[in-house]
Amino acid sequence: MLDASLKKEIQTAYSQFLDSRGLKARPAQKQMIAAVARTLGAIRADEKGKRLGESHLVAVEAGTGTGKTIAYLLAALPIAKRHNLKLVVSTATVALQEQLIDKDLPELAEHAGLSFRYTLAKGRGRYLCLNKAEQLLDTQVSLGQMALYEDEEQLKVEPSVLEKVRLIMQRYAEGVWDGDKDKLNDAPTDEIWGLLTSDHMQCSNRRCINFSVCPFYRAREQMVDADLVIANHDLVLADLSLGGGAILPEPSNTLYVFDEGHHLADKAGSHFSYSLRLLTALRLIGGMEKKLLQFSQHCSSSFLDDLVTRMHQPIADLLLALNAWRELAEGLSFDSDRGRTPRVRFTNGRQPESWMIPAKEVSHCCQRLLQYLEQLAALLKEAMEGNLADIERGQAEAFFPQLGFLLNRIQQMSWLAGSFARPDEAGNSPTARWVVLHETLQGPEYECCSSPVSVAATLQEHLWQACFGALITSATLTALGNFDRLKQTLGLPEDTPCERLMSPFDYFNAAELHIPKMRNDPGRVDEHTEEVTEFLNAELPKLSASLVLFSSWKQMFKVLEGLNSDLKERVIEQGGRSKSAMLQQHRERIDQGQPSCLFGLASFAEGVDLPGDYLTDVIITKLPFSVPDDPVDATLAEWIEQQGGNAFSDLAVPVASMRLTQAVGRLLRTEKDRGRVVILDRRLTGKFYGRQILDALPPFRQVF
Known part of the structure; x- marks a missing residue:
């Protein structure tokens, strides 16, 4: 049970945060604070601080607008400090890390009356290796990339590159740069940076002559003093694969928060591939x-x-x-x-x-x-x-x-x-x-x-059993409205408490979900693509700020090719530049009163934040089912069938439901937003699973 004084501390911090910022309490945010505090605050430990018992995990789906970041920080920070634990907040994207470092944590420190120190943890590859840089300058060849093949000579480095390395080293020596690649305005290319950084196998650690001034180990020293460490899923998994505590704090002395937790299974699968x-x-x-x-x-x-x-x-x-x-x-x-x-x-x-x-x-x-x-x-x-x-x-x-x-x-x-x-x-x-x-x-x-087709056992052994406690959270954790798939993929115990907190947005009055009558099923690829093109040629002239989501490059480029010439000029398609550059160009067009339309694939179905007039229409060309010949998904489907299950209903439909929920979530980003979601897939109304998927979506006003 949560200690009374700890409960009081969390409540006081929340009240002070709201009062200081002139905000009103959000019901879902209060529920999330309570859910996190109830589980993490009730974990028992022996006199040496070792966790007792297994009720140390909790999952919370918090809809857009809940304020989940502030909620879990307000609950978890006091608990971690009370038990002399480290709090590691792990994200899947750089964007959320930047939001935490630049906005959420400074606001919490200023307005909640909590005293804490925080730092951003990065892998060794983001830091300059002084030893490698010195050797590069001394020998003017790459010592990091071995000439291992008989027909390969050692890589010669251009004089201009060597001069850039000298300037980088000088900036570090003068103390105007701390060795973090991300803080360089004119960072070298990935190929050159690879010659200037190291990994745990190449690093000689304390035996290195530059150990006392090593940028990576200096950053590690900051982590020792920090109460809260911001990391990413890849770094957490890399640390666990090294036994835990090699890069990040010891798991047994750590409370983890996995924000964007719906990515954790995929990240783990990639890590163990x-x-x-x-x-x-x-x-x-x-x-x-x-x-x-x-x-x-x-x-x-x-x-x-x-x-x-x-x-x-x-x-x-x-x-x-x-x-x-x-x-x-x-x-x-x-x-x-x-x-x-x-x-x-x-x-x-x-x-x-x-x-x-x-x-x-x-x-x-x-x-x-x-x-x-x-x-x-x-x-x-x-x-x-x-x-x-x-x-x-x-x-x-x-x-x-x-x-x-x-x-x-x-x-x-x-x-x-x-x-x-x-x-x-x-x-x-x-x-x-x-x-x-x-x-x-x-x-x-x-x-x-x-x-591996499933990382459940691996996560169970190396993460859930090893950590002091953990929260898994995201705006999208459920599939078809339940947590069954999350528990299966992450290896969470069946009795793990899971809470689904609805967004405070008034979906019914703020947005419509349109499912136009389509002649062709997406299975008829060419005919469906032609019909999507017809729809966009008719609709885009009416729209000022839109996002069109495709499931394949082939269909996206085919549709772009078939658009009327005047409409092509307003389209910003994925492939030619970075995602951030595309979003910036889109915002600039809207600010100038020009119509703009983004064409994107799966990466644009999440992590895109275009509030207000920047996005009023989201058009989804078809349900986001997995590619049927993906080797991992195909093997998993075979295994499900062998276990007596149905691969389509047990795997394909829940995954598509989760992805679609993420995609429609691009529309409403604030309580004032208004707009429309259009899905050009008649399977939603014509197939048995369509109603299941529709019921799992936010409660938009539906127009068929």
Whole structure:
């Protein structure tokens, strides 16, 4: 039960926040504060601060306009401070991070009477590595990107780039820049920045001569003093994969808030997916021994010489296994229809037994190599500490990032090979496995891929069981009006408290949902596209600020091609520039009194905030069902059918319902907004599942 004094503290902070800003309490916001405080505030701990019990998770769907960010901050911050915990707020997008840092947290600090310190956590790749930059300037070649292939020379860096790196280093040395790439007005290209940053495998940590002034570790020091850390889902997952507490605070001492929580499962799926390009791997391993021998020859260590010699056989064995794997890939029949990259998906994720043999050998060889490379890494660390006479510190520092690069690549290779080397355990969700064919200048390149179809067990083990407590929240968590799918995909316990808080917006009087009579079902692609074009040619001249959402590039460009010439001039289509640039151009047109129409795909169905006159009409060309041949979705569908379920009703319809709810949510962003949603898909009124999807949408005034 929530402690009375803690409850009083939260209530007082909320009242003070409202009074200071001249606001009235929102019922849904009060409900969310209560829901979060009720669960997170009631978590029990022993005398050492270790969580007791399992009732430590809560999910809250808070409709647009609820004020959920302020609600969860007001509830969670006092609880975290009372229990001496860190609060980690994780988002899926940079936009929400910026909103938290630039708006919500300063407002809370100013108006709620709460005293707290906060910082933004970023991955190592966003910070300058002084060691890499110094080596780049000293040698005028890239030491971070190894010349691992026999036909590849070390990458030469243009003098203009070197001059830019010198200026960057000077700005850091003068203290006018803190090493964060995002704070550079003239940041280098991703290719150049890749030469100036590091990852956990390439970093020598405290052994680095620049450790005391390292931008990344200086940022880490700020995290130690912070009560609240802003992160993103990818960074949280990366930290968990390293055992937790490697980048972010220890999970057992952390309260997590996963805002935009509907992205967490997809992010986790991507994080635990692996791929291996066989031709690239052969070139990597083929050049590896030569590179190791070159380094060995520059040193006078007999132990190093012996270590490199012992790697010869596993390298040779690995090359044989990779070639055998490539021969199997060459024997596949690739489907190149439907205008996509040719690929072969293994039914039910079950790779043939013949594929397991070379995969096991690749995995075994990788493990042997990793043992030797880790011994070499330990040797270099000793040299960097000045404990070895036969390997100079400078030599060790120069080669360590290259060794880290190798370790990382072979580790990735080992994980992918391990996935192909063993069958899935009976009763567990399967792994999707497939092979993609790429045509390259060097010849056919076969990319082997694997991805779990469900991350529920992984999240349950590494996140939910490890953390002190967590809130999952978003404006869209439910599918078809319930939390069943959320619990399944995230591995939440069945008794996890879940609350759905409705938006304070008056949807019925503020907006209409139009479903025009359509002649063609979207399954008749060409006919439906032609009809969408006819509709837009007739409707767009009447509209001043509109957003048209498509499910495929092909249909979007086909419709654009068929628009009347005068209408094409007002369309800003996705593909030519960034999303933010498109939105800025759209706003400028509206400000100037000109009509404007955005054409976009799935990325425009969320994260687009165009209040008031900036958006009055949202037109959705068809229901956002998943692409039927996506390897992961197809494997998951097969598994659902095998379990006695129905893949369409259990998977496709709920996912489409959630996506559609996100899409229509672009229309009303404030209580004063007015407008119309149009859906050009007759399946909403003609199919059995249409009513389910309609009922899950906000209560617009419906016009059929």
